[in-house]
Amino acid sequence: MNGAIADDEPLANFILESNKFTKDGVSWRQYMPCGTPCNRSVFRIGDLTKVETGRLGQTFVADARGKALLGWGQFAAQIVSQVRPLALRADEPPIRHAIIENWPDARDKQMELAQLLASEADPIRWP
Amino acid sequence: MTIAALRNGAGRHYALTDQSDAVGAEAAAWQSGAQKEVAHNSVTIEQRQAELFWRIVAARAESLEAMQRGDAETPVTDSTVEAAIQLLHALPSTFPDPDINAESFGDITFEWYKDRHHGAILAVDGQQVRWSAILGTAASTSGHETYAKSVPGLALQAIRAAIG
Numbered sequence: 001m002n003g004a005i006a007d008d009e010p011l012a013n014f015i016l017e018s019n020k021f022t023k024d025g026v027s028w029r030q031y032m033p034c035g036t037p038c039n040r041s042v043f044r045i046g047d048l049t050k051v052e053t054g055r056l057g058q059t060f061v062a063d064a065r066g067k068a069l070l071g072w073g074q075f076a077a078q079i080v081s082q083v084r085p086l087a088l089r090a091d092e093p094p095i096r097h098a099i100i101e102n103w104p105d106a107r108d109k110q111m112e113l114a115q116l117l118a119s120e121a122d123p124i125r126w127p
Numbered sequence: 128m129t130i131a132a133l134r135n136g137a138g139r140h141y142a143l144t145d146q147s148d149a150v151g152a153e154a155a156a157w158q159s160g161a162q163k164e165v166a167h168n169s170v171t172i173e174q175r176q177a178e179l180f181w182r183i184v185a186a187r188a189e190s191l192e193a194m195q196r197g198d199a200e201t202p203v204t205d206s207t208v209e210a211a212i213q214l215l216h217a218l219p220s221t222f223p224d225p226d227i228n229a230e231s232f233g234d235i236t237f238e239w240y241k242d243r244h245h246g247a248i249l250a251v252d253g254q255q256v257r258w259s260a261i262l263g264t265a266a267s268t269s270g271h272e273t274y275a276k277s278v279p280g281l282a283l284q285a286i287r288a289a290i291g
Contacts, residue, residue: 108258119246
């Protein structure tokens with residue numbers, strides 16, 4: 001599943017810390033980029049049930065960090081293309097992994113774009 | 128109240144003539160109430176500032192724990208805490224209490240939210256002050272300035288626009 005990502009594909013960004021949820025959504029800090037070059041990991045969860053998505057997150061994200069999966073933020077891929085200049089690219093392995101890239105260097109701009117992504121994310125609690 | 132009493136300073140702000148005993152008593156009562164109100168407001172503001180101060184201290188402590196767990200990249204420094212406290216005192220008292228957090232990149236942030244599509248962040252690291260706000264669906268703003276012990280005017284505008 002390393003091909004082009006359709007606009008309507010749902011994406012999950014797995015959450016391991018409780019402070020990444022807000023009272024009615026997902027915190028902007030969950031979408032802040034990290035690493036060099038900076039990007040933000042997401043998983044393509046089209047055709048997966050909630051249970052399957054939870055197992056995916058636990059296996060490939062939470063277990064790797066020795067933590068419990070608390071849930072994920074979910075939005076359609078087209079949201080990323082609406083937040084310019086961000087771009088989405090398939091990036092396996094691991095399976096179904098993709099990255100949100102093309103982040104600006106300025107942290108205030110990163111915060112703004114992360115806020116825009118977070119404002120469109122539906123919070124899914126797990127288990 | 129007498130002129131002599133006035134000369135001695137009693138009720139000097141409110142009683143102006145020898146005929147003003149009744150008015151003076153009323154004024155004194157008003158003054159006493161006003162002083163209590165001012166004192167109460169002052170205490171309220173000080174209590175609010177104290178609560179927010181302790182939230183900054185707690186955020187710094189959480190940052191230290193996050194560093195020890197490996198969840199944070201950059202520690203919150205003393206200069207960042209100092210800058211955050213100065214910014215706290217520089218915020219308009221009319222603003223609602225912000226959420227205060229230490230970030231994994233070493234900043235302390237103040238956050239205000241109206242709803243999912245309206246919110247503002249003010250971040251400081253001792254060198255720079257940064258802000259970001261979403262002002263509805265797909266509308267947003269951000270900026271940064273060298274930290275100068277005050278809240279930048281554009282940041283105040285952004286916060287007001289987000290939560291007003």
